[in-house]
Amino acid sequence: MTQPVRVRFAPSPTGYLHVGGARSALFSYLFAKRHKGSFILRIEDTDRQRLVPDAVEQITESLDWLGMQADEGPVFQSERLDLYAEQAQLLLKDGVLYEDYTTPEQLEQMRTAAQKAKQPFRFRYEQAALKPATPNQKPVMRFRVTDGEDVIWQDAVWGEQRWQRGVIEDFVAMKADGYPTYHFANVVDDHLMKISHVIRAAEWIPSTPKHLLLYEAFGWEPPVFAHLPQVLGADKAKLSKRHGAKSVLEYRDAGYLPEALVTYLASLGFNDGTTQETYTADELIITFSFDRVQSSPAVFDPERLVWMNGVYIRQLPLDDLYQRTQGFWPAEAKNSKETYRKQVLALVHERLKFFAELPLLTSFFFTEPAIDPNLFPKQLDKDQRTQILGATLAALENSDFSEADLEQRLRHLVEKQGLKTGVMFGLIRVAITGSTAAPGLFETLHALGRETSLRRLANAVTLP
């Protein structure tokens, strides 16, 4: 009888959720769903100094947006303090934990001394201060590491890991303020919450032996550990907030699709062995396995994400796309009809990489564009422009402004004028859009409509 799969994502609420953290959450989520297990959110808020007020909301908002709702939680460690204290007392009684009154200043001195002597610093029971230095001093509780066999575990991603006990220091389990350290709270909670697989970033590998020692001392069966490869920045250093790693919410606000971010994140350190590039969430769940998770780190490449987002946008039916673009339209679009906005959206659909580009791509559909005469085709001088624009005006006077009719009239005019299509259409394009890059000319004129189109053409005649 195998235990049900229960995994947790356990961020500390010290700020927003960045893409590296989201990748960890994603792999936990995929594994849980793959095995019909539970995905649990636990907030590791045992560091009161680094707490950030809105962090928990930001994290849950990010997870929700990505489609990774927790089955349980959030569970707050700060609300389980008595639990840790209780377990600590047990180990204290057994002599596994001991009280140490060494002050931070003394600790600092010991470290610098060791560094000077080029010796590794590992705190040992022998160095502990067993009595308070001042009457009111509160001790920390340290784990007493004793001699014994190597600490070994089978990592689901990295294979067998082996550590000598001698290199593990007497780490702090309970801080002087009565809060547990990460290591202690983590182990106690993972056990109490019946976590089956601990899935976390590779930076935790060096502290796993400490956790294993704790499981051993408690007489608890440790969970399976699966460490995930690092996500690196362009400079190859670990992605971090300090490094300017973007938050998940920033991508949302820039108009990225969650399914694109998810698929991209999944590709960082995981692949299913095929050449498939895009996946639905269900496909990722079905295909996910630690057997195909890398141990080598991956650099986060924003350009590939942009490409992938474009792919997902193009796959979206127009109505769906329209719903998703709410909030991204230029301010001037407010007064326009929904059918018109959809018509415009259809014209820029395949040009859109992320929604924040929408105003840039579409503002001329809603407001008069500023026209820079330098953008007009250089082949034409002022007189020629005036003449051609005038002829265009006359040619479109009686058009019904259907795309077909516009095309017929304009192509006919090109021929009559003896011009190159690109030159004449380029002239008209700048006149009505203010840009040299825009959707197709007939579609644009059709969408803009007779009145606006003719007005803009007429205005362009007066330009220097």
Place this chain on the structure above:
RNA sequence: GGUCCCAUCGUCUAGCGGUUAGGACGCUGGAUUCUCAUUCCAGUAACCGGGGUUCGAUUCCCCGUGGGACUACCA
């Protein structure tokens, strides 16, 4: 300094002893075309180095080199 990890195109990756080392992003060129974009085609570019093991190493082992993580009363 100590402990540990990692190593295929610039980037994400396939490869699990014998391949013209494959795909994707990016970049370049071309086709389509009224511009841009899309789409399609082509090109560019990689096994970190040195020893082994083997008939044969990108692949297995060792040593270098490079990069990284950890080394807190932070997580």
